[in-house]
Amino acid sequence: xxxxxxxxxxxxxxxxxxxTLMHLRTPRFRMDRASFVxxxxxxxxxxxxxxxxxxxxxxxxxxxxxxxxxxxxxxEIEEHESSDHPPYLFTEKGLEQLRHIRSRLLxxxxxxxxxx
Numbered sequence: 180x181x182x183x184x185x186x187x188x189x190x191x192x193x194x195x196x197x198x199t200l201m202h203l204r205t206p207r208f209r210m211d212r213a214s215f216v217x218x219x220x221x222x223x224x225x226x227x228x229x230x231x232x233x234x235x236x237x238x239x240x241x242x243x244x245x246x247x248x249x250x251x252x253x254x255e256i257e258e259h260e261s262s263d264h265p266p267y268l269f270t271e272k273g274l275e276q277l278r279h280i281r282s283r284l285l286x287x288x289x290x291x292x293x294x295x
Contacts (some may be wrong), residue, residue, distance in 0.1 A: 219281045223274055225266035249280050
């Protein structure tokens, strides 16, 4: 009887664990425009570390095609205009290109109306 009860409780625990794992969703990270602009500003002012820059440009932004295009442009800038002169991650030309991307994002960011 104890063996049966042990097997039954083990089976129930196993089923609960499997059911829980099947219904958990993987976490999703969505970069919004304001966060992207903040990351660009940090890179432009020399306040971004290499790891912060990587976090900014590493994740594809399928939810916003224009932002994804900007991310890809940033990767291109990184490839051609990286700098080894701390605290800046980019050459002056690269920083100018990042400023241009930042200004385009600020112009094209829709204003959010407060909810009443």
